[in-house]
Amino acid sequence: MSLLPDWLRNYRRAWLGGDITAGLIVTVMLIPQSLAYAMLAGLLPQVGLYASVLPLFAYALFGTSMTLAVGPVAVASLMTATALAPIAAAGSADYVALSVMLALLSGTLLFAAGLLRLGFIAYFLSHPVISGFISGSAVLITIGQLKSLLGVKLPSGSVVATLSALPAALPNANPVTAGIGVSALLFLWFARKYLAALLKAAGMPGRAADLAARLAPMAAVIAGTAYVAATGADQTAGVSIVGAVPAGLPSLALPSVTWKATGELLLPALLISLIGFVESVSVAQSLALKSGQRIDPNRELLGIGAANIASAFSGGYPVTGGFARSVVNFSAGAHTPAAGVISAALMGLVIAGMTGWFHYLPHSVLAATIIIAVTALIDIDTLKEAWQYDKADALSLVLTFCGVLLLGVEEGILLGVALSLAVLVWRSSHPHMAVVGRVPGSEHFRNIDRHKAETLPGLIALRVDESLYFANARMLEDKVETLVRTHPDTVCILLIMSAVNQLDATALGMLTELEKSLAARNIVLQFSEIKGPVLDRLRSTPLGRRMKDRIFLSTHQAFVAFAGSHTLPHDTASESPPWSLTH
């Protein structure tokens, strides 16, 4: 790995136009989003700006996606608020220091995971669980923003508490705040739904119209700010505004946080890292596929990790790759992370000289921006698909969603992971098993319950359609014992292992016991179609050595050998093997 990233060493002048356009457009999206998400995280709006400069440079150096737009995102902001709420009061100096520490911990965890090449860990979250988690978070965020949107006081302990207090609180809403907020919300909803189509109908080229529609939040911010500045509604009507935002980045320094508080942040940091990384890699991968590029999950860990460490050093909070901005970056023509570098430079200029412009920005407009952004993340399609395809996956999704809403963000994701694993174990613990026979006139063997198939009296051929391991080993043992009891004439059990990809020590122990216990009853255990890697390991075990003459390459060979070597009770010197046809 050279010191300069690949994209920079091989940079082509032809890419510059696209990168500059994309950088500009993403910046215009990033300004309102970074202010709004910082507010969602319980931080001052400028912290969102701080988290939008150095992290973008850091990602450009270490990441592998050409189009991922890094910075503050909704879910990580919610998780930050959730993590810090029990430890410090929102807005306090401690709270700010802890949010910086959270970014540092997340960054360090991600970077370390990247060095250890643990990128595959992200795959342990199933798609339905992620979908349920994101949808749940989106609903949680929306409900949490109602108080800023409408200018009412609402309890923020739980979703139930907030919603049940809403009807009584509504009449006390600040009418001007609510008016601004609801107007912004309607405008943004209209823009998302119809603006691109209107612009196209008015003759604007398709892609330009789509991009222009993405700038609606900036328009809402400008309009809202102008309205309050012009009417003085902050003074006359008590509209809550952003207020004075200091210019310049805070000095690069690490927060002083106690060891105890740092310890309490570890689990949240781990969960934020995990979710942030999964979100980021999903977006990066789906965009990379569109342009035939590749994402290296381990390098992505380094990239997102470096971005978070950079965020910590510049007074920011946890960041990751955002969905909406990355998509816009891609469609605006970004070729390389140069687009991100340009965004970062522009954000730097905003921080250096333009923070005064946000003074009159109403919080209710930011709340509207957040709500419109996160409701787009609510994902009903995945639930519908999962419901049709796989009820257990759908159930994991719904339970994760409910867990996030009712138990909390961290509890929800942990519940989701536990559910994924439970479903996995549950599935493979009930393996499909079939007694098979020969399809007449062929060397094919099929389930005798489904097909006309020939069996040999005394031989039971059982196919196991699952890897054998601790959670299902006894199911197989039970099945064999049941078969032996219901077929008292059995002299041979043939296990067809074509679908057994793994055989763990528990399953090996079970087979060893089973072989002995069958032998004591004069029943021979045989195997067929064992896979190479499984057979290699089986051969070196006592069971493998004892059975070495009873392992057949194919089921057909095992049947032929059995027919040839057994004098069967009703053997009448027939020339053909004594097949008996089932069904």
Added chain:
Amino acid sequence: MSLLPDWLRNYRRAWLGGDITAGLIVTVMLIPQSLAYAMLAGLLPQVGLYASVLPLFAYALFGTSMTLAVGPVAVASLMTATALAPIAAAGSADYVALSVMLALLSGTLLFAAGLLRLGFIAYFLSHPVISGFISGSAVLITIGQLKSLLGVKLPSGSVVATLSALPAALPNANPVTAGIGVSALLFLWFARKYLAALLKAAGMPGRAADLAARLAPMAAVIAGTAYVAATGADQTAGVSIVGAVPAGLPSLALPSVTWKATGELLLPALLISLIGFVESVSVAQSLALKSGQRIDPNRELLGIGAANIASAFSGGYPVTGGFARSVVNFSAGAHTPAAGVISAALMGLVIAGMTGWFHYLPHSVLAATIIIAVTALIDIDTLKEAWQYDKADALSLVLTFCGVLLLGVEEGILLGVALSLAVLVWRSSHPHMAVVGRVPGSEHFRNIDRHKAETLPGLIALRVDESLYFANARMLEDKVETLVRTHPDTVCILLIMSAVNQLDATALGMLTELEKSLAARNIVLQFSEIKGPVLDRLRSTPLGRRMKDRIFLSTHQAFVAFAGSHTLPHDTASESPPWSLTH
């Protein structure tokens, strides 16, 4: 199910001799063990006797094993002590009430699990994890008994604390106590190792000698009691003795325990139930196999559950099927649970009139009994076998063992379960995948890296040797993308699904995306050898419908179709398909 259990309705007079002999011998083993294990649980010795009457009747009514000997066992006793230590002082009235509640909770959980037919849950503990747990518990118990064995004061917080205090404490040991304890230990060790052989050499029949050797603990109890009673060592030398044991069962009543304490007991009760059930079913199953009988795990849940509820109602504590006593019961000729009923009746007589006999029984003899019993449970063989066969399983065993010793009993078993699951996910998250080609002149397809096999230019046939689900879906995606990049002439990817037993929603989503993204690059995705159950579900999805003409029954058919339909770059109108031979 009739009101009377099967074994009683069909009872044959011929069985009575064996059942009586077994019942007697087991009682002689059970008396010292029940006293000792109650001490291990932090309870008065008589509680062990209480737990050895009604539970045996209850199991005889509900269980399915003909030879399982139910009652106090070492591991459940240790777990009881661990569960209660943080809530109440050992020996206090609260402690006793909580131990009864623990039995009631365990019993109710087990009985409910039996009614819900959840017997398969026991299989979720892998054999190496159980082995590591039992061995760790055995070492923990041995170290914990040193203070009673030697008559020294030792801190009991952790293994490390106990062992590091031992050298300094040893000189302060009570010499008479230590003398009795060590003598008993040596005698019991000698008896276990050599007595049966000696008796056989002296002309005793083999089985009788084996059984007689099992009675050594009773002999040690009698000798130790007689010695203290004769010498008055309890008064003169301060030897700790059992003391006055009230006669009679406590009145049948449930303890008064607060809801809060009950809540704290739930997790321990769950773990005791799980471990107790797993132990019990393993013993019952291995004995049943020897005599060609069957164990129904769900009925076993009812049996062990009923035994624990009965234990609670008679002032006892958690019980389960014990290993050593069950084996003796079996070899002493028990035919039916009548043997257990006889033991229970005899234990009832002991409680009614013979408790005075235990007055002078030294605690150090009980400690020696416990140590000899549990050291037999330390299992090195499973570690050796697992190490040779499967390093990951061996690691789970060692970590569970260390977890029990260093973190605690409950933490150890939870760690073990987590490790089992992690190993399971880790294994299937790195599936074996092979690019295959045709074995010349056949319809067989093999790994082109291992075998001489023919491929078709433009077609990559990839076999996945694992079920596809969330933890490995992206590995497949990565593999396909890498293949496409390294083979730029690819026009078709054929996935051979013969080993895919499951396909979850995440994997389905990945395949759906992959198909689209390949199509955008003019690469066709095809499937072959999809299993029936997987295909049934795939057919109803959008992916299944889109691909319905690209799913081949056999890989051979897919190859033939490809060769027939593609005009290949170097097609020179040859008559045979343009196979290209690898290697």
